[in-house]
Amino acid sequence: MAETFTIPEFTIPGAAASALLARGVAADTPLDSWPTEAFPATGPELLALRDDIASAIGGAAGSAIVRVDPDGLGDEDLCSLYWNFFTALLRPVEQYSSGELIYPVEVKAGAAETSHYSNSNKAGNYHTDGTLLPQLPDVAFLFGLSAATGGETLLMDVNGLVERLAGIDPAHVAELSRPVPFDVKDQTAGIRVKRQPVLTPTADGYELRYVRLYIEQGFAAEGTPVPAELLAAMDAFDEVSAVAAVDAECVLLERGVGLLWDNRRMLHGRRPFQEATSSRRLRRVYGVRDAGRAA
Template identity: 45%
Template sequence: MTTYRLPTDARPPLQLRTFTADLAPDAWPPEPVGDSTPALAAACREITHELREGRGWTVVDTGLADLTDDGLCSATWNLFTALCRPVPQYRTGELLYPVEVSSAPTLGSSHYSSSSRTGGYHTDGTLLDVTPHVAMLAGLSTADEGGETVLVDGHALVDRMEHTAPELLGLLRSPHPFHSGDGDHDPVVEHEIVEASADRPRIRYLRRYIEQGHARRGGEMDEKLTAALDAWDELIAAPELRTPVLIRRGQILFWDNFRFVHGRTPFVERTARRRLRRAYGVITAP
């Protein structure tokens, strides 16, 4: 795995603005830090090129792992806002969200993010008004064992399904309802699971939301759609299509959220916890 090491002279602007741990997830400022530098701008172009024109994901080593948790979260946020316009992750407005096991998840939180569950491969933000182009996970600490984030290239999934089951792929190219299952206050939204675009398809997928969306609309999914989702999930499980990434302290994984579905491997926490911070965004860097 290739890691992009942030140049030393791109790091100082990331430490100009700091925040403390008690800052609410919806209170992180969306505007970029004021004093950028040519080195930081060049680094943002490198990351953007990898996401848009390259393999669609990258790991950035900030070189700032020795900072405190507050300092590292602040630097991560400052890099993210230099690269992207942040998108709230939930309808309650969270911008920087903890991904770590919690015995008491907060109202509106992701039950998956606060658990140790695996499986459930998905793209992010399928229920939002603005689906994020970029997703980010920043590392604070790793578990004793496991806990890799696993990326699966949706373009490869579509290409394979085009050859093995084109009639089932056609069902995924139709609009489908998505619903959280959390009650009547959450609306049903509609997306094509595989959406045609100018260059390559855009993927929006979270099977549980699709099943709950159809139930909310008054019925279970029919056999053909169930078969199509089963075929899609079978392709996601193919080992040769999976890229596991262990996000270490001071590292940030960025990926194209319209291209990759993702999940995680099982993990064991004995003396160390898997602690990440997540953000969604729309690329603004040229």
Template identity: 35%
Template sequence: MNSVATSGAPDMQELFPYADGPRLASAAPDTGSIQLSWQNGDTTQLPWLWLRDHCACAECRHPQTRERLYIPLAPIADAPEMNVIDGHLRLTWADGHRSVFHGGWLHQRRPEVALPNVLPEASAWRDHFTPERIEHAAFLTEKGEQAWLTAILRDGLALLTDGPLVEEEVSRLAEKIGPQRATNFGARFDVRSKPNPNNAAYTAVGLALHIDLPNWHHPPDIQLLYCLQNGASGGESLFADGVRVVEALRAQDPSALRTLSETPIDFRFQDETHDIAVRAPLIDLNADGSLRELRFNNWIRDTLHLPVEQMNAWYHAYRTLWALFHSDEHQLEFTLEPGQMVAFDNRRVLHGRRAFDPNSGPRHLQGTYLDRDMLESRLRVLARQLH
């Protein structure tokens, strides 16, 4: 693995590798800034205040936590003295403070280029999409875990196969990534039919496509479901990609997309000990129009409290989206086998199941949730370790 900074070179208190970048060739003063040129011909311009703000010395960055200590409130009125030595930039400011910048680090952070990013872009499912499959043994290696994390963040769905049939394995796998996200159902939950259920998942009925817990301000990001037993007749798993379906809705009925993305409605879960509710649109879009999250769950929709003149338009839009999600063109169906774990982006990929006969054999899944931040964090750390 390449070191972050070579011996004797400036340490920028950054764990992502930067030492392989080109050496700095020259630095020249400009009005309020410095013009930089590298030996490979690349150039950039950086303001004095930006450079002062990014000094990585022990006075400006905490040497253990790497957190910023300098506060960039005072303007920089005078140009620093500047030198390029061994391909790195050395500055002496008017107050005598000295800053040293690694040439590779500066090259990596030029304003003209994107910052390093190992996270994959979300990719809509194509026709005949099949989820990536990672063997349990491979997941326990850094490269296998990296492949699994990449698939989840890119496709919103991935399968782990050939796992042991032991309880709490879902918790052990989850905690390789980060702490389990607790909800009113606990941190780890069992999915099987039981008497006096407080959720449709704990019955044998079929479950239409949905996301979990849209009634929370921040619904769980990533869901893991680990199959321990599946001898019952029926119970096939169903999935559909929100990114793909929202784009299909945009093409088919843009007014329906506007209605569902601009009209907040109520979602609510209530039992003897909890009453968790939120009001938000069913579809939430980013500024560029791409999908940010879905709140699609027919059981947990509360009273549709809208002006009367908006109700029919909302129901029309909902009916159109429902039909798209439940069409054969957009649904993925398979049987989850014992020893397999399905993981999916709960705020993007809808999931459901066919009804099953609880008298035909045992069916037992264990599940948990993870925060997306933990998956992204783990993927960044693995990228550094495997660099």
């Protein structure tokens, strides 16, 4: 019964990669000051690639893997190249109230648990990105500067998960469709808790907003225990995701490899990793669809 999809893969050819370096972003550019104007994609190769990747994210797989040969490219080049490519597709948006437009996801495997999942090495805890922001990002993008051993990023389609959840008990789906408090951690001005449903019906299935930790913290902030029905529904959802994760599509974000996904549709997470020989260094960008751009 597992929904199967393969993440389409694309390679940025050498000439297109050179073209994408035309707008260099200096390595010391503050994270909140990267240029959000659309990079003017020109040339048939780059235009076709841009449109094909936009279609892949909007299509059955809800995602796309993109690769560029990292040979001869420093970190600043790779970051500029992928930043420019992303701005041709989507409008980058701030990831925190502090304004970061690009964010380093770098964690020591032995690091203690922190409040932001991206700075921890926890596996499991599959989630949606940007649930604390005023607007949920449409697309999330991670690309690799270096990979650890393990730590593959994996994606699961919400609609397949909901189907399995309904198979256990349709009441769980109903429970997750009611608004619940998320602790917004100062990410939305003036409020402590934002009420939103985990599952929102759409024309072709469900839209997902899920970070269990933030929901539990939201109830704690309100001084109310998590209702038993909601706990049961989240337990069942986590169980369904854990089972689906075993065969989920995943990709190791090695240097030069990027993954874009529909953040409203795909639950994501990562496999466990060790940094014995090399550390896991990624960059993250969020985007929203924009009339003048491709996605």
